[in-house]
Amino acid sequence: MSKRQAINPWGEAFKGLTFAPAVRRGNMLFISGTDATMLDENGRRVIRGGFIEQMILDEAGATFDDIVWTCEYITTKEGYKATAQVRREIFGDNFPASTGIVVKDLLSRDALIEMDAVAILDK
Amino acid sequence: MSKRQAINPWGEAFKGLTFAPAVRRGNMLFISGTDATMLDENGRRVIRGGFIEQMILDEAGATFDDIVWTCEYITTKEGYKATAQVRREIFGDNFPASTGIVVKDLLSRDALIEMDAVAILDK
Amino acid sequence: MSKRQAINPWGEAFKGLTFAPAVRRGNMLFISGTDATMLDENGRRVIRGGFIEQMILDEAGATFDDIVWTCEYITTKEGYKATAQVRREIFGDNFPASTGIVVKDLLSRDALIEMDAVAILDK
Secondary structure: OOOOEEEOOOHHHHOOOOOEOEEEEOOEEEEEEEEOEEEOOOOOEEEOOOHHHHHHHHHHOOOHHHEEEEEEEEOOHHHHOHHHHHHHHHHOOOOOEEEEEEOOEEOOOOOOEEEEEEEEOOO | OOOOEEEOOOHHHHOOOOOEOEEEEOOEEEEEEEEOEEEOOOOOEEEOOOHHHHHHHHHHOOOHHHEEEEEEEEOOHHHHOHHHHHHHHHHOOOOOEEEEEEOOEEOOOOOOEEEEEEEEOOO | OOOOEEEOOOHHHHOOOOOEOEEEEOOEEEEEEEEOEEEOOOOOEEEOOOHHHHHHHHHHOOOHHHEEEEEEEEOOHHHHHHHHHHHHHHHOOOOOEEEEEEOOEEOOOOOOEEEEEEEEOOO
């Protein structure tokens, strides 16, 4: 069993934080909760899921097909439907097992939704 | 490492949804958050946990003994005690590691409790 | 694949509970949500994370370096910063992937924070 490997596409930007963006050990990859909210050109908050996960998966030599589980944390029930389109775009037909819950708050300021994930890689 | 396999005892009923009831890869099985609330003969909401998981485990060739972890999401602290009896029935003495948290809301309408799970299978 | 093994450093004290402190199967270890709150000498609630996990890891023949993922459940956003120092002490530079969410309540009375974890062991 190979030792754990931190997956960190952002290098020094994570210095001082007390978690890794993702950790791989053997063929398992654990991806930290990731805020999927971004501001659009008009300053409105929009869901833009998948970009951060894509960077992590690239760095780990994995793809969205390798994700077997996700948990989505949202602050309002209404916001959840917006995630379906994102999920179709990033997962195609290979949807992971998933849980979605409405939480009191998220740690990222202004975040509407956060997702963490587990992937199992080919090798 | 065999590729991922969606476990879906309900077939077309899941068409349009953006998650699989469960996903297996290798000997690991990830089960999506499952609402354990049902209406009894008098229209009262009751906890009837385990039925949905049983169907998924059957389809995957697994048993409750293979479940190593669960997370239970409840909307009120009072509702949690009701889950203990269900857990004794389905797990016997082989309890998984578990976390229970009180969330703001669940996505399933009228749900009182939701549980997701991870199983590790024999082969 | 060896069968599941409950990790329980507290023996009979867990009798009657419907979860195991941790479960190991193969080289994976799942640690139940653990309240990190303790009362200090003045009766104030303080975060004292890591002690319970240390007992579980010892019993399982693992170390904090083997932890690949944690989820932290807190009741107020303000309480989260207090966890960073604990995480530095127990993880050193080997931080796991992690998610932190603000929940409505925790099941342990007076708990401020709860953490669950997944470890992957050498063998």
